[in-house]
Amino acid sequence: MVNVLILQCGGPTPVVNASLAAAIAACQTHRAVGQIWGARLGLQGLVQGDWVELTGLPATALERLSRQPGAALGSGRYRLREEELPAAFAHLAKRRIGVLLLLGGNGTMAAAHRLERHGVASGYKVDGQPLRVVGIPKTVDNDLAGTEVAPGYGSAARFIAQTVRDISLDLYAMRNFDDVAVLEVMGRHAGWLAAAAALARSHPDDAPHLILVPERPLDEEAFLTAVAAVHRRHGICLVVAAEGLRDSAGQFLAEKFQKAEVDASGQRMLGLAAGVAPYLAHLVRSRLGLLCRQQRPDTIQRSCRALAHETDRQLAVLVGRAGVEAALAGVSGHMVGLRHTPGGWETAPVPFAQVVGQERLLPASFLAADTYDLAPPFYDYTNTIGLSVEREYVAF
The missing domain is CATH 3.40.50.460 (Phosphofructokinase domain)
Structure with missing residues (x-):
């Protein structure tokens, strides 16, 4: 069994909670997942250990969450400092977190990349398995590299x-x-x-x-x-x-x-x-x-929830679910990207190195x-x- 931690970072969107709800639901239905946690206020909550358990969140709450604007876990623009990484990983180890999902834009993907590299460099493992870090895209600015559109835009x-x-x-x-x-x-x-x-x-x-x-x-x-x-x-x-x-x-x-x-x-x-x-x-x-x-x-x-775009919400659900599936399949150091095909929208993992430091x-x-x-x-x-x-x- 693997425990999962989810973060929402950066500016909220009308549909970022749809990604959160989809990720929680995907974890709940996967037999390999044990506990599901959320960090309050994004990276700040990760560093301070201010977490809330989401494992038993009922379907009625998930449905309501999927239509709610803002960022239900709390977000922000906390800048993760190098000297804070050991404390963050101590909190991860305490709750035996094997999967870390970060919902956000350019700054968030840069932080996710740093966390993934620190996990590798420090030898962090749970039950012999390294930490899997996956980014789930969201930004109203639509400026994330590696995805044809960012949920929220x-x-x-x-x-x-x-x-x-x-x-x-x-x-x-x-x-x-x-x-x-x-x-x-x-x-x-x-x-x-x-x-x-x-x-x-x-x-x-x-x-x-x-x-x-x-x-x-x-x-x-x-x-x-x-x-x-x-x-x-x-x-x-x-x-x-x-x-x-x-x-x-x-x-x-x-x-x-x-x-x-x-x-x-x-x-x-x-x-x-x-x-x-x-x-x-x-x-x-x-x-x-x-x-x-x-x-x-x-x-x-x-x-503004009143003018939320339904296709946008569906794409937010798609990347939230795909982020969980990718991490549980062993993917790490990647963001979920969206691409449009003749058959509709598909997801594909994109290395953080192709996202971080780029602007679309x-x-x-x-x-x-x-x-x-x-x-x-x-x-x-x-x-x-x-x-x-x-x-x-x-x-x-």
């Missing part, structure tokens, strides 16, 4: 697209008063969420009129020229900008007014900085003389040339993952 992308569609109708209704609106969305280095705003359009001239992604530095003069042109043509302009947008000199626009603080993992907290939307709104108002609203949905874009950015082919828009390959991609929103509307 579909739901957040649907939220962005639907929100843009609704904001655009509000802006159009008030076109004799409001001029411009800027919606700031998540995405520090990758523009996948901002790109999803394009799905809000029913007609080519519909909002969003300008989509700004980190993959393309912003020329502020060209941006203002584009805003003015759109406003002259439509009487309004809706801009969607990723929080990690930089200017042509490489500076984060979010830090133009005030430098962002960093979290425990060393990442800039751009969502808590002065922000992209306020800066762009200031530019538009001061340089063009147009009224400009700023919209910052912040964490609701990663926590929007391919250049997904971006329209010389415009603030997306190209046809991006829409092909969203069709593959089944993304769609209510786009039709009535106008007089």
Whole structure:
């Protein structure tokens, strides 16, 4: 019998608990699994031994958990220090943990890789077997290498697209008063969420009129020229900008007014900085003389259950189950990757070495040339993952 420990790390998503519920259920039905544990607050709970037993969690609770947003075990951005590894492994040894499952994004996979290597280097074994460490992907940013889509993205992308569609109708209704609106969305280095705003359009001239992604530095003069042109043509302009947008000199626009603080993992907290939307709104108002609203949905874009995407939830279930199956089959040092085939979605283990230190950015082919828009390959991609929103509307 092998005991299992599960961690949820990093920012929550509307479907990460579906992966957790699926992993617990898969463990419960496997005869090789003894106890199932969860660490509260991710890596912090691992280090401090703050664990909760999940072995006897009833099916009714698992079903409720699978539809619940947030991260039920608690998450966070705790930075695992080298000197804490012995304490973490002492807690693993105390409860005879043979399988460690980590649900998370890029930072989590880096931590999982370190834990796996330390287990090998330290000779950690339970009943003669080494620790098996498997990563289960999740991130709304969709920037994980080794998987064609990350569970969490579909739901957040649907939220962005639907929100843009609704904001655009509000802006159009008030076109004799409001001029411009800027919606700031998540995405520090990758523009996948901002790109999803394009799905809000029913007609080519519909909002969003300008989509700004980190993959393309912003020329502020060209941006203002584009805003003015759109406003002259439509009487309004809706801009969607990723929080990690930089200017042509490489500076984060979010830090133009005030430098962002960093979290425990060393990442800039751009969502808590002065922000992209306020800066762009200031530019538009001061340089063009147009009224400009700023919209910052912040964490609701990663926590909204009402717009959770069903395919996204199904993929979260798939990787949660596959993570358990891989670990119990002897796989270690890998993340579960998703790939789309003619027969549907499949999983395959991807070595941590092919994931850690990589970022899956929007391919250049997904971006329209010389415009603030997306190209046809991006829409092909969203069709593959089944993304769609209510786009039709009535106008007089």
